[in-house]
Amino acid sequence: MSRTLVLVRHAKTASDPPGGVGGDHARALTDRGHRDAAAAAAWLANNDVNVDAALISTARRTVQTAELLGRAIPIEGAELADDVYAAAAGSLLERIRTIPAAAQTLLLVGHAPGIGDLAALLDDGSAGAAVSERLRGGLSTSGVVIFNVRDEWQLLNPGKASVADLTTGRG
Numbered sequence: 386m387s388r389t390l391v392l393v394r395h396a397k398t399a400s401d402p403p404g405g406v407g408g409d410h411a412r413a414l415t416d417r418g419h420r421d422a423a424a425a426a427a428w429l430a431n432n433d434v435n436v437d438a439a440l441i442s443t444a445r446r447t448v449q450t451a452e453l454l455g456r457a458i459p460i461e462g463a464e465l466a467d468d469v470y471a472a473a474a475g476s477l478l479e480r481i482r483t484i485p486a487a488a489q490t491l492l493l494v495g496h497a498p499g500i501g502d503l504a505a506l507l508d509d510g511s512a513g514a515a516v517s518e519r520l521r522g523g524l525s526t527s528g529v530v531i532f533n534v535r536d537e538w539q540l541l542n543p544g545k546a547s548v549a550d551l552t553t554g555r556g
Contacts, residue, residue: 388536391429395446397526399415411444418527422453425450425453425554426453436460436463439462439494440493440494442496454492483538498523500528508532516551530551532549
């Protein structure tokens with residue numbers, strides 16, 4: 386049974402949190418970030434993405450991005466996950482492996498460089514050299530990659546997911 390993995394890098398943020406309080410974790414989306422996340426959400430809706438499990442970093446900007454995505458696509462089973470914040474690709478892969486087998490579509494909203502490194506790590510190359518090269522360059526803010534995953538989440542390994550589509554939301 387095929388599964389779908391949707392990786393999203395949060396949308397554009399302000400360089401400092403409001404009033405300088407809360408540090409990096411408290412950084413919010415800019416107006417452009419709101420527009421870009423809405424554009425990414427519309428793209429996901431046009432691709433008929435329905436999420437039945439989600440891991441969302443607890444940082445304000447990822448929560449805001451996920452909320453904007455949720456206005457356009459159904460997101461069930463969302464979990465705010467501290468361990469997604471600032472996680473490296475290997476740690477994110479380990480976290481994905483904890484998702485119950487019943488989940489068919491997983492959304493992961495995270496940060497650079499981990500989320501982009503994970504996309505490059507999972508890519509099996511079947512979408513072509515240009516796509517693989519783009520993934521190795523990382524994900525821009527509001528970057529989205531949809532993967533087809535052949536195995537259960539617990540069995541997901543590097544190079545074992547095929548890119549179905551990708552975009553960068555710009556509104």
